[in-house]
Amino acid sequence: MLRPTIMALLPGLMTALLLAACQPFSPAKIPEAPPEGPEASPTIKIEPPPEPQVPAAQVEAPAKPGMVAIPRLLPESIVGIPEKDLASRRLEYNTMISSRPGEPPHGAAWQYRNTRQGQIVGFEFSNYGGNRILPPRRDAAKNQFFTRDFQFRFDDRARQDVHLLVVDWAASRDKQFRLSELMNSLMHFFPRSYLPAIVNVKNRNLVTLPTGEEVEFDAKTHEILSGVLSEAPVDLNPDRAARKFPGVDYLGKGVLVRANARGTDPRIGTTAIITTGSPPQDCDKGIDCGRCQVPSRELWEQTGAVRFKFSTDLDFDRFLTTRCGFGLPTTGFEFRIASRLQ
Structure with missing residues (x-):
């Protein structure tokens, strides 16, 4: 009874199958990837975890390949960045000097200057003689004060007035040592x-300059051993008029502003010499390409705390470009020297 019915349906079934076979292929729709923009679902988008922020005062210089990292445990040993640009314009006497004991038999390693709030704002040390740089020895009991002082200052931990003062002490013709004859x-x-920093490494003290460049001093005698500073012996000429200023020279790639004075502040009423370790490549002025002279009044305030007039490197770079024909060295878009600290 079913056979005639099935036979009657076969032509329609065959037609349906043929029509289906003739339809164009339509692949299955693949789900689209979730959007990655601001409209993405928070359940799908995964944010990378934030990197920990290292405090500026604890920035540590990475060691060169093959070198052992230097532990910097003392506050004046930490290589940090200036905490602000401007230093106070007031002349304040609110700092104290303390000695940092060295390893025997070296005695005091250096002295550090701190405020009543406990901020380190400088450090200093002295070569007291008995070596190549200063043959005679200092002997206060005999009124023999032969010395070469190195004083690093960064008042208020500000960028504005970071500097180094080098002072040579020598006797005059009558064997007396006078403040009016100090060679500054x-x-x-x-x-x-950076703010200057100092750290002891066995028999040497390593000083980091504001440029990030480094200088090695003998931990016992405080002679310069290597780095971007070099020194000549203290001039012991008894004739104060013929005596030379400290023979400490900068060999780095940055810019140096230097002023000298006998027995007075070098920043007042003098002429400063500005030199660069990175002179312009297209300059045809010879030695003048990396050197110019400027009256000190253009660089320092002549009253009060006698601050350096340019609190930011950008302002000083503009002055240099106009006044001297060269500017500060740059790395990328920053005033920076490619060094160990990068």
């Missing part, structure tokens, strides 16, 4: 990317 040299290093 004041130096500013640029760019001012």
Whole structure:
């Protein structure tokens, strides 16, 4: 009974199958990837975890390949960045000097200067003689004060007035040591990317300059051993008029501002010499391509705390470009020297 019915349906079934076979192929729709823009679902988009922020005062210089990292445990040993640009314009006497004991038999390693709030704002040390740089020895009991002082200052931990003062003490013809005959040299290093720091490494003290460049001193005698500073012996000429200023020279790639004075502040009423370790490549002026002289009144305030007039490196770079024909060295878009600290 069913056979005639099935036979009657076969032509329609065959027609349906043929029509289906003739339809164009339509692949299955693949789900689209979730959007990655701001409209993405928070349940799908995964944010990377934020990197920990290292405090500026604890920035540590990475060691060169093959070198052992230097532990910097003392506050004046930490390589940090300036905490602000401007230093106070008031002349304040609110700092104290303390000694940092060294390893025997070296005695005091250096002295550090701190405020009543406990901020380190400088450190200093002295070569007291008995070595190549200063043959005679200091002997206060005999009124023999032969010395070469190195004083690093960064008042208020600000960028504005970071400097190094080098002072040579020598006797006059009558064997007396007078403050009016001290040979003073004041130096500013640029760019001012860091606050100066000092750390002891066995028999040497490693000093980091504001540029990030380094200088090694003998931990016992405080002679310069290597780095971007070099020194000549203290001039012991008894004739104060013929005596030379400290023979400490900068060999780095940054810019140095230096002023000298005998027995007075080098920043007042003098002429400063500005030199660069990275002179313009297209300059045809010879030695003048990397050197110019500027009256000190254009660089420092002549009253009060006698601050350096340019609190930012950008302002000083503009002055240099106009006044001297060269500017501060740059790395990318920053005033910076490619160094160990990068």
